[in-house]
Amino acid sequence: MASSMIDSELFKDQYGTEEMRHIFSDQAQIQKWLDTWAALAEAEAAEGIIPKAAAKEIAEKANYQNINMSEVREGFKKTAHPLMPQIRSFAKSLSPEAGGYVHWGATTQDITDTGLVLQLKDAQQLIVKQLQELLTSSLKQAKKYRTLIMAGRTHGQPAVPITLGYKIAIWANEFGNHLDRIKDGQKRYLVGELGGAAGTLASLGDKGLAVQKTFCDLLGLETPTITWHVSRDGFAEFASIISMIAGTIARVANEIINLQRTEIGEIEEGFTMGKVGSSTMPQKRNPMKCENIVSLTRIIQANATLGFSSMMQEHERDMTFWQSDWSYLPQICINLSTAMKMLNDVLNQMIVHKDNIKNNLFETKGLIVSERVMLDLGRYLGRQNAHEVIYENAMKAFEEKKPLLDLLLADKRVTADVDEPTLREMLNPEKYSGASAELVDRVLSKYHAFLK
Template identity: 35%
Template sequence: MPSPLTHTLVTTDAVGRAFADEALFSAMCRFEIALARAEAVAGVIPDAAATAIADVVRTAAIDDAVALRVSLRANATLSIAVVQALSARVAQAHPEAARYVHWGATSQDVFDTALMLCLRDAWIAIEADHLRLMAALDALAVRHARTVMLGRTLLQPAVPTTFGLKAAGWLGTLARSWRAWASTFDRTQVVQFGGAAGTLSALGTHGPAVEQALAEDLGLEIPDAPWHAHRDRLAAFVAAAGVYVGALGKLAGDVALLMQPEIGEAFEAGGGSSTMPHKRNPSRCAVVVACAHRVPGLVATMLGAMVQEHERAVGGWHVEAATLVDTVQASASAAASMADVLESLTIDDVRMRANIEATRGTIFAERLVMRLAPDLGRQEAAALVKTALEAAAASGRSLADAAADLPALADRLTADERATLFEADTYLGSAETFRARLLAAAAAPGSRRH
């Protein structure tokens, strides 16, 4: 079922399919088939019963979605209706085998495990978009190593930097947050199998053997114990998603600001306006920022849901699935949209230079202070430069010209210094060192793949 139009911006088609009703139902069927096989291997149920269950359940589909939803609301779990439907199907073809459907398991076992299988499919799509955006950022950081631009602090011109360093900064935070998020994803990929209250008591001494075979069949790891009411893995995964999407939101916000016509230094492909033909809106950046606004509330919900009673929660477990799915979908949308932005990003290095020139040299006030401070002391040097700045502002001249008219300042500068102190290319400090270090760290194992 496609997402509602209202949710189009906070999901992607690929991740939507991974969590679609049919995908979740299919994952639950995979659990029941794998469970029957595992129990047959362990000698818990007859081989013939496992074969019959697999043959029937493999072709099962949702017959009555309305009935599933009615049961879900009545029982607060989807598993009851699914198990009943599968048991009825098996009974029609193999009456003796039907009794062994879902043998020794509980509702949370099948649902939690199925959700992890759906998450695994969704992760493949998210990782593909992450790799796209990382490749695009890496290329920007390399290509623009010497592209000089204004650094901006509190939205005001600061000192020069390079767009290469800016892109590498984006790359670095995404590499770090992805590495952290991917590690939490790995920890979610465990089977849930504890039976009624987390002891597998219905299986006697066969519990561990069945669990082993079940996990192997589904390609999942075995946890130390069932995690019915211990939700730290999922909470950590959602919290790490919040950091990753926050990093994407920062990047999108920067690009949107650089797109403003009065700055005009970088542009995504952009979208239009229904009434103003001249506009080139940061549309995909808006999608990323929207997702970055959405996810923190979901993180808070997931953390709150960790407070779960005894061996199975009343409400805490029940809120998780929708919260997890919404988080993953929003994260996927942010990653895909940001990759689209970066792959088509246009950089105007001429405008970057022009914006530096438009400051009339005032961005080099710090440099001038630091040059004079050894002779005059920092406070006196700052006061002298402030006088020059005020004169420049009053006259509309450059800071260099205003400084030349102040003998107390100009007499302390050599001719070469008067020519070079106001050049952006010679006031980049350690920008290149930092850019190179960020690129190297982002290339480290785990920064792009889990």
């Protein structure tokens, strides 16, 4: 058994996607460090700090294939240092002159932090793509079921009618909010790091700030306002956004789990012959994907909390948090990617049982629209008196399992002002969905570009 499900040949696709695993592979991590060294050399050459020929050679040879991984692994054991073995291995692939300028003026954390940010940048691009897919899928379903009346539920009980499209449009809007959060947040966490030993850039003399700016520009990252060696709020914010996306995904998946319950049976995550719900109960059609999604989101949110504890640092640099950054950030991104993929499949394949939706709506025997009757009767009796009248009849209807209409027709306090045809109209749940459809339209309009 693998020590991590992400690395398990058996389970890895249940815990991560191939695309996100590749972004956080050893090869990708080392390549990002090499890209960082190449950008550093080019920026320093532009300011006359190192020879241009050396920078050119460093950039040309900055390829993972030029790293001897066996040598690097042995180097880790001997040096207990996360970067020196790579520096030595990379330098060996260069001429003596160029090799001497690798990592010039930088400190280890400049390279490892910037390399990790470059990986997060790639991860974010995939996350944004998958969020857009979730947004598009939910918008399509919201539009399709814009006017399908169903029971809205609060505290697990029927409340008032809504439309299925309205329910799904809320999911869509939340996915859109996350896209906005990423767009706004990336200027704070997709930031390059180059500060030298204690962050002051002293090793680069009076050219430090210019080198830093060019270095970040070459890598397509924001230039930091000030060194962030011990300021880990950017990673904490990134982890927070990942955790929030996971929260939305969990809520959607859990909602489908509940609506798929036999007692409700309104939505099913999707079924094809061959899908097995139980090894011992052949009849089971369990919401396996949604359950998997919820499990993954719990792992994500638990790991994301490491982003907050890593904010506690000492002095100008501290190594105690590096390994946790390299652990939790890849894990939450990898787990999130597969949860998003699974949910998108669910949204595109879900089965809507319209008959059950209608049956559940009318099964309340009018109780689901007692609010409407109470408000209309309130015009004659006053709101509080009307509430008491409807409350008494509603509780009796619930206890005796009688239609609310029958009890209201027998109550002279009601029939004194409201006739039977009017009561029948008021108790029709399909006539009391408020602005559900119009609210769906607002979401569709806001994100219309994702439906094209």
